[in-house]
Amino acid sequence: MRVLVVDDHPLYRDGLVTAIAAMPEVDVVGDAADGLAAVRAAAELAPDVVVMDLHMPVLNGIEATRRIVSERPETAVLVLTMLDGDDSVFAAMRAGARGYLLKGADREEIRRSLQAVANGEVVFSSGIASRVLAFFAAGSPAAVAPFPELTEREREILDLVARGLTNAEIAQRLVLSSKTVRNHVSNVFTKLQVAGRAEAVAQARDAGLGAP
Incomplete structure (x- = not known):
């Protein structure tokens, strides 16, 4: 072996x-x-x-x-x-x-x-x-969330990033300030150890996020 x-x-x-x-x-x-x-x-x-x-x-x-x-x-x-x-x-x-x-x-x-x-x-x-x-x-295997290192809010924002939304659009949808969204996106990139948005989107979609 x-x-x-x-x-x-x-x-x-x-x-x-x-x-x-x-x-x-x-x-x-x-x-x-x-x-x-x-x-x-x-x-x-x-x-x-x-x-x-x-x-x-x-x-x-x-x-x-x-x-x-x-x-x-x-x-x-x-x-x-x-x-x-x-x-x-x-x-x-x-x-x-x-x-x-x-x-x-x-x-x-x-x-x-x-x-x-x-x-x-x-x-x-x-x-x-x-x-x-x-x-x-318990019959709930679908409830398992990807990226356990992310908080629930960060996972929600990553999902929206994977759907193609800009930071401004995410801020409007979640009723958050643009600065708060930028901070969350930066934290997501750091935790996923990605260099930018495109790589984060690829990982998110591989994990099933970003679906319409």
Whole structure:
């Protein structure tokens, strides 16, 4: 099994690489410190599994997962993160991740999870699994919102940006000042780690926002 390890903390990443490389029949083919580097490495190294952190610079793990799965559907993404909120879990699964573990997972749990996602199965840390089952038992999977790092207002404004509205038009529609809208748009760009409006619109539409 070929594995790519992605995490922005050097000490943790190095330790994870060492631990995974010691597992039988596993070859760590590379590592990356940010989401964009992960997308490039996945394209170049063709791993079977990418172990992905979520909170990273340049490109967050959710968007990196979305791009990797889109470009290489045969590659499985196993999230390994400190973020345990429902928004993060469901955003990762919507992006195409096949597993979600918390960083408290021990070596054996990581080994089993790597094998499972490589075989096409879906895995969760035990505490998360019970919440996922409860969520779907409630019959509301459509309620999961993309971009969990955004506030509700920021997500609303991103949706309007993706519909093609200018800042002035958004301000008029939401009865906000132009300055407030500019601040929200700037915060959205920062959180999504995009360079400008066009890139934000592309990400938003990929996630289902901006529909008429």
